[in-house]
Every structure is written in C-alpha cells, then in structure tokens.
Ligand code: DGT
Ligand code: CA
C-alpha cells in the first residue's frame with residue numbers, strides 16, 4: 310500500500326509543529342515542514358527507498374532520512390515521541406486558531422491552564438488574558454476574530470453559494486496570461502450537496518501570475534497559506550478556497566487527484582499498485598523505474614488503469630470502480646436530457662412571478678412541457694379556492710402552445726397541476742372528482758413532521774395509493790443544515806411508489822436536494838421513477854435544475870429513470886397511473 314508517503318509527510322509536519330510549539334529553532338521547524346511537503350508529493354513510494362534513495366528527495370537531508378527510515382522500520386520516531394510527551398493535546402488544539410501562534414498557545418496553556426478553544430474564549434471574556442506578558446486588548450481582539458473564523462470555517466456551505474464563487478474564480482483566472490487550463494475540482498465537481506472548501510486547479514508553466522491574481526480577487530479577505538504550487542485564501546463569506554497550479558502536462562493526473570473523493574482515490578491508487586504503477590497528483594508512473602507513463606488527461610489516467618472515464622458525481626467508492634472494470638457504468642442523466650419541469654409556482658400562491666413570465670422563461674430554457682403546480686387550499690396561508698384554481702386552469706389552456714420554445718418545433722405545452730398537502734392521515738386537499746381535472750398532482754408533506762414513524766410511513770404510502778397523486782414532492786422534507794428529514798420507513802415508501810406508479814421528486818432547490826443521493830440509490834433498487842423538479846417560486850429558481858441533476862447523477866440515474874426527460878406522450882401515459 311502506498312499510503313506511506315502521506316503518513317510520513319504527516320509525521321514530519323507534526324514534528325515541525327512540535328518544534329515551534331516547544332520554542333525550538335524556527336529554522337529547523339521550517340526545514341521539516343519543507344521536507345513534509347516534498348515527501349507528500351514524491352512520485353515513488355518512500356517505503357521502498359533506502360537512506361540514499363530518501364536523501365534524493367528534495368529537502369530531505371541525512372537526519373530527516375534517518376528519521377523516516379526509523380519510522381518505516383519501527384512505526385515511531387524517538388525524537389518525535391520525546392516532543393509529543395512535552396506537549397499537551399490542548400496546546401495543539403489551540404494552534405488551530407489562525408491568529409494564535411504556537412508560542413502564545415503555550416503561554417496561555419502554562420499560565421492559565423487553558424487547553425481548548427472554548428476555554429480560551431471564556432478566559433478572554435473574563436479578561437484573564439490581558440495580564441499575561443506579551444498580551445493586550447489588541448491580542449484579545451485578534452484571537453477572538455481567529456476563534457470566529459475557526460468556528461465559521463467548520464461549517465459547510467450550500468452548493469449554489471460555492472458554485473457561484475467557483476465559477477467566478479475560474480473565469481477570472483482563465484483570463485490570466487499563461488493560464489492554459491482552469492477548473493474547479495473537489496466536492497464541488499462531484500456535486501456534493503454541501504461544500505467544505507473550494508478546490509481550484511490551474512495549469513501553467515509559471516504559477517506566479519496566477520497566485521497573484523488569485524490573492525488579489527476582491528472577495529479574498531485573508532491569505533491563509535501561500536506557496537509556489539498551492540495558495541489558500543478565505544473569502545468574505547467565510548468560505549476557504551485552495552488554488553493549485555500544476556504544469557500543463559500534469560493536468561489530467563492533478564484533476565483526477567484533486568477531484569477525489571479520497572475514498573475513490575484510494576481505490577484507484579490500489580489498482581495502480583497492483584499493476585506495479587504509482588498514481589499521484591503528478592502522474593501515473595512505473596513503480597520500478599519511476600518513469601512517467603501518463604498524466605495529460607483524466608481519460609488517459611483511467612484508461613491505463615483499465616477503467617473508462619468515471620463521471621465525477623460517481624467518484625465516491627460506491628461501486629463505480631467495480632462497474633467501471635466491467636464496463637457497466639450507467640449513462641447518467643444530464644441537464645440537456647430534461648424536457649420539462651413538473652413542480653413550479655406562480656404569484657397565485659407564494660411565487661413571485663405571474664404565470665406568463667414563468668412560462669416564457671421555461672420556453673427560453675428549451676423545455677417541451679412545463680407544469681404549473683400552485684399550492685392547494687389546506688395550506689391555509691395560500692388562500693387557494695376552487696374558483697381561483699379553475700380560473701388559473703382556463704388561463705393555462707389559453708396560453709398552452711403559445712410560447713415558442715428555444716431549439717424545438719412547436720410551442721411550450723403547459724400542464725395544469727397542483728401541489729397537494731399530504732394530511733396527517735395521508736388524505737389530500739380535494740376529492741377525486743376535482744383532482745381528476747388536473748394534468749398532474751404533486752403531493753407533499755408540509756405539516757405534522759413529528760408523527761410516529763408508523764404514522765409518517767402510512768401517510769406517504771396512502772398518498773402514493775391515491776390514483777391522482779403522480780409525484781411525491783420533496784419526500785423527506787429536510788432543509789439542509791436546518792431541519793432533518795422526517796422519520797419514515799423510506800423503503801416501504803419506495804416500494805409503494807414502484808407498485809403504484811408514483812414518481813419520487815428530486816427537489817433541485819439547494820436548500821432541499823430532497824431526495825438525497827443515498828436515498829436515490831436505494832429507491833432506484835425498488836424500480837421507482839423520479840422527477841427532477843425546480844420547485845421554482847421565481848424565474849431565477851428554474852436554473853437550480855443543475856443541482857437536482859447533479860444529485861440525480863450522484864444517485865446513478867439515467868434519463869430513462871427520470872420522467873421529465875421523457876417525450877410528452879410517454880409522460881402523459883405515466884401520469885394516468887393506469888386509470
Ligand atoms: P470538502 O472540501 O470537504 O467538501 O470535500 P473534498 O472532497 O473537496 O475534499 P478536500 O478539499 O479535502 O480535498 C480535495 C480532494 O483532494 C479530495 O477529494 C481528494 C484529494 N485529497 C485530499 N487529501 C487527500 C489525501 O490525503 N489522500 C488522497 N488520496 N486524496 C486526497
Ligand atoms: Ca474541497
């Protein structure tokens with residue numbers, strides 16, 4: 310296993326930290342830090358190297374090489390253990406605060422017995438810090454700011470916030486002279502529902518102009534780390550961004566590495582090792598000779614490992630390696646496959662735009678059909694009545710087919726629908742004869758989230774059994790980071806959907822992304838169909854579809870699994886539910 314480079318790099322970095330914390334030689338600490346980076350990025354597995362081979366790694370001298378050998382042979386290093394014993398874990402926790410150096414961390418620990426970030430915040434509140442030598446009101450302010458930064462950076466952000474920022478940065482850096490390629494990687498490229506930090510990759514012969522442009526971006530508030538190949542910044546919204554610049558011929562290997570996920574990369578590296586190869590962010594190398602084999606494109610890297618190119622949303626080690634080896638990867642649904650949107654609102658209820666504007670925007674997106682699904686009367690604040698709904702239906706019929714749709718023959722087909730409320734017993738707003746007048750019904754849970762698991766499950770299953778309910782809207786009702794999903798037996802619900810011909814929604818709003826990827830994977834095994842919907846309440850929300858599609862891709866869905874990619878006739882037949 311070629312995990313040794315990472316392990317050794319982490320050990321050397323820790324040693325460097327320990328040296329500074331204990332007030333050791335700053336120069337020595339920097340030497341170890343540099344060595345850590347070199348080892349982490351070295352193409353050959355350090356476990357296979359002797360003392361001489363180790364010393365050929367840049368920044369690794371004799372004494373460092375000896376420590377590395379000691380670690381590889383015995384699993385520990387005496388010098389590191391010695392320093393470890395001197396340092397309480399608490400001090401190391403304190404140095405995670407960006408504005409608190411190791412020396413000051415040691416002082417507050419020794420003088421005040423403070424050993425956690427919370428204790429430090431409390432000590433500042435009690436004004437216990439300002440009496441220490443070298444500390445003053447200014448220091449307190451700085452540390453408090455650092456604690457705030459630390460706490461806010463612990464949180465993950467919504468994918469749309471990260472996406473907007475990343476696209477802006479990629480645009481700005483692509484315009485820099487000498488930039489040959491630029492893209493975002495990491496969890497954003499994999500379309501995870503939330504993003505820890507943004508990883509930007511660029512290819513250029515000379516990294517300096519890119520690094521300079523990057524740190525000069527207007528929303529960069531702090532440069533956390535700066536080097537020749539990697540720079541990290543914090544932005545005004547508290548989001549961190551890493552920029553890595555690689556030589557153009559290493560683009561493919563670097564993109565593959567920094568797209569991750571870590572779990573996926575571990576698998577690809579294992580495959581490389583079995584073939585006597587070594588895979589790193591610098592390329593795919595012959596493990597024996599160290600000769601570079603490929604690194605220019607991701608396709609080449611995967612191909613040399615015996616794999617087809619794997620779409621980033623699949624790269625989570627959830628079976629994509631096995632499927633790839635058998636050449637059985639799914640042909641994932643894409644945004645271009647969508648023919649319509651089946652859950653949208655207008656200003657008749659809580660939407661912002663009138664029907665006409667929403668329909669016009671939908672036609673401009675090139676949709677073939679578009680459903681208006683305003684809220685039903687049981688959501689009392691929406692003040693819906695039979696009359697209002699029927700008046701809207703007339704207007705929908707008038708406008709049907711009148712909006713020329715971009716890139717398609719014929720006008721936009723408008724479907725008149727509604728978003729029903731699934732009541733506590735699984736009942737919905739209107740009797741069957743009224744429901745029969747709609748082209749489609751979405752039904753969602755909007756109340757009584759805390760019923761028992763049995764009640765919630767029965768509620769959803771009953772909704773599926775309603776012959777007029779076509780789509781279960783935002784099935785778990787979760788709000789990312791704010792409200793957990795309801796506690797229902799989802800497998801029972803998925804089975805009911807498959808049995809009754811009811812689709813499950815993948816709500817594309819970045820607050821929801823409901824169903825989520827893992828539930829989609831499970832639902833798919835039951836043979837359920839899905840509808841990827843924007844749930845738009847305003848024109849700009851129509852564009853959230855990309856996040857719904859990203860989530861569908863993470864759930865391995867093909868176009869055939871998604872009813873709103875189907876031609877209108879096939880869709881209408883599905884909506885009849887065998888009636
Ligand atoms: P995030 O930022 O928490 O939303 O998730 P990621 O996946 O963007 O993770 P991040 O930013 O820590 O690293 C970006 C990619 O770099 C990650 O997906 C895979 C690669 N990577 C980072 N650290 C390691 C590592 O220790 N080993 C391996 N094999 N890959 C790593
Ligand atoms: Ca990341």
Ligand code: CA
Nearest residue numbers: 506507508551
């Ligand atoms: Ca990162």
Ligand code: ZN
Nearest residue numbers: 652654728844
């Ligand atoms: Zn809705």
